[in-house]
Amino acid sequence: MTDSNRTGSTPLRTTSLGSLTVSAEGLGCMGMSEFYGDADWDSGIDTIRHALDQGVTLIDTADMYGSGHNEVLVGRAIAGRRDEVQLATKCGIDRSLGDDHRVMRGERAYVKRACEASLQRLGVDHIDLFYLHRPPQTAEIEEAVGAMSELVAEGKVGHLGLSEVDADILRRADAVHSIDAVQSEYSLWTRDPEDLAPVLSEIGAGLVAYSPLGRGFFTGALDLEALADDDFRAKQPRFAGEAGRANLELVRVAEEIAEAHSTTAAAVSLAWIMAQDDRLGVPVVPIPGTKRRERLEQNAAAVGLELGAEEIARLDALAPQVVGARY
Numbered sequence: 089m090t091d092s093n094r095t096g097s098t099p100l101r102t103t104s105l106g107s108l109t110v111s112a113e114g115l116g117c118m119g120m121s122e123f124y125g126d127a128d129w130d131s132g133i134d135t136i137r138h139a140l141d142q143g144v145t146l147i148d149t150a151d152m153y154g155s156g157h158n159e160v161l162v163g164r165a166i167a168g169r170r171d172e173v174q175l176a177t178k179c180g181i182d183r184s185l186g187d188d189h190r191v192m193r194g195e196r197a198y199v200k201r202a203c204e205a206s207l208q209r210l211g212v213d214h215i216d217l218f219y220l221h222r223p224p225q226t227a228e229i230e231e232a233v234g235a236m237s238e239l240v241a242e243g244k245v246g247h248l249g250l251s252e253v254d255a256d257i258l259r260r261a262d263a264v265h266s267i268d269a270v271q272s273e274y275s276l277w278t279r280d281p282e283d284l285a286p287v288l289s290e291i292g293a294g295l296v297a298y299s300p301l302g303r304g305f306f307t308g309a310l311d312l313e314a315l316a317d318d319d320f321r322a323k324q325p326r327f328a329g330e331a332g333r334a335n336l337e338l339v340r341v342a343e344e345i346a347e348a349h350s351t352t353a354a355a356v357s358l359a360w361i362m363a364q365d366d367r368l369g370v371p372v373v374p375i376p377g378t379k380r381r382e383r384l385e386q387n388a389a390a391v392g393l394e395l396g397a398e399e400i401a402r403l404d405a406l407a408p409q410v411v412g413a414r415y
Contacts, residue, residue, distance in 0.1 A: 100143040100391045103371045105294035106268025108217060108247045110174045112362060112391050114146030115139045115384070116298055116377035117162055121154030129161060131379055136165035138381050140172050142388045148271075148296070148375045150178035150221060151206050159209035167211060176217035176296075177206050178251060178271075180224060180232070194224025194232030203239050219249035219271060220261075229261050237265035249296070255287045262291045271296040274372070276306055276357055276403055277326070277338065277410045285368040293370070300361050300374035301354055302326075307383070308339050308346075308353035325412035334411040341406060345399050351389055358390035360403045 101112040120132030136147060149162045159177060166173050179202035182191040193199075203218065218239065224232050239245040249269035250261055261267050270288060272281040274297035281295055288295055303321055304310045312332045315322040322328070326335055342353040349356070354376070361374045376387045395403075 100145075100388065103294070103365075103373060105217070105249075105296065105371060105373065106247060106266065106292055108174060108268050110146040110373060111144050112373060113144060113358065113388060114148055114174075114176075114296070114373055114375035115144050116375040117147065117149045117158055118153045119377045120161055120379055121158035127154070128379065132161050133165040135379060135381055135384055136162060137169070139384055139388075140166070140169055142384065144384075144388060145172060146174045146176060146217075146373065146375065148176045148298075149210075150181075150219075151202060151209070152178070152181045152183055152221065155183060156205075156209050159206055163210035163212065170212060174216045175210065175212065176219065176249070177210065177215055178219035178221040178249075179203065179206065180219075180221035192222040192225045194220060194227035194229065194235075196227070196231055196235040196238075198226075199232055199235035200239065203236075203244055207244060214244055214246060216246045217249050217269060218245040218247070219251050219269070221251050223250075223253055223257050229257050230264050233261045233264040233267075240265065253284075255284060258284065258287050258291070258293075262293075267291060267293050269294050269296050271298055271375075273297070273299045273414070274361065274374075275300050275302045276342070276360060276406050277302050277335070278414055279407045282368060285370055288370040289368075295368070295370055295372045297361050297372055297374040298377075300376050301357055301387075305335065306339055306342055306353055306357040308343050312336075324415065326410065326414070328412070331412035338406045338409060341402055345395070345402065348399075349393060351393060352386045354383070354386050355390040355393055356395070356399075356403070358387060359393040359395050360400060362390065363395055363400055 102109050103112050121127050149158045182193045220232050236248050247268040251271040274281045342356045346353045346356045358374050364372050378384050
């Protein structure tokens with residue numbers, strides 16, 4: 089890794105996802121379009137531009153977020169600043185028949201068309217990191233990654249990634265074309281991707297952690313009783329009823345550690361993720377999502393936060409105490 093001090097638009101510390109150099113923390117943009125209550129076009133664009141000012145360069149979207157809305161938003165936000173961005177998007181979740189009938193697709197023609205559509209919505213001529221959003225139901229992984237490799241050869245995509253895959257699929261994909269990143273949910277209360285670390289190390293890929301704050305739970309600022317009807321978290325087991333109230337005790341551990349560092353629970357939670365590099369043997373890059381400037385700055389503060397061994401051990405111990413399933 090390389091380090092630099094953050095001042096204005098000075099880059100954050102950087103790390104590598106395979107052969108792609110990115111900021112040590114990225115920005116997830118999904119919530120700017122749907123799933124987390126009301127979305128505001130102008131504030132989303134403003135937040136992305138402010139992220140670039142803060143030195144965050146890995147910007148993450150997908151064609152399914154807002155059914156294309158999010159890619160258009162991201163494209164407008166980075167217009168004129170394309171060279172400051174490592175742009176990541178995804179294809180493979182077909183919502184055209186409604187969310188109750190989603191299809192995970194990977195046919196060669198579908199992947200190629202999806203990339204062309206993403207390029208148009210984003211307003212760019214290439215995508216730095218192109219993911220397959222989920223293991224496909226309509227094709228073998230070799231066909232999907234083969235199509236993605238053609239996009240690399242055509243200069244439309246720079247690097248390839250997968251999301252929420254197991255070791256077997258990852259090895260099979262990497263045999264077709266090098267995979268530089270795997271994106272999975274990873275946080276203080278979701279530790280599943282750690283089982284994949286040996287294979288990531290073996291192929292030289294990095295882990296991109298989405299929902300690194302437990303879908304906002306570990307910010308310490310979430311009011312469980314005030315979740316909007318269109319906020320999907322209201323129906324998730326870890327957020328609902330007695331389970332949600334019990335899990336607030338886990339957040340209090342992060343808040344106690346944050347107080348000792350004069351920072352936020354969110355920064356502590358993200359710093360814990362970034363401290364896993366050495367233990368897992370692979371780079372780990374969190375991509376917290378936010379719609380607000382102030383939250384963005386709090387999250388970016390995690391890059392310079394050094395946690396002590398005892399603090400990390402306290403945070404390590406939280407996962408077995410979680411009440412409720414992930415979904």
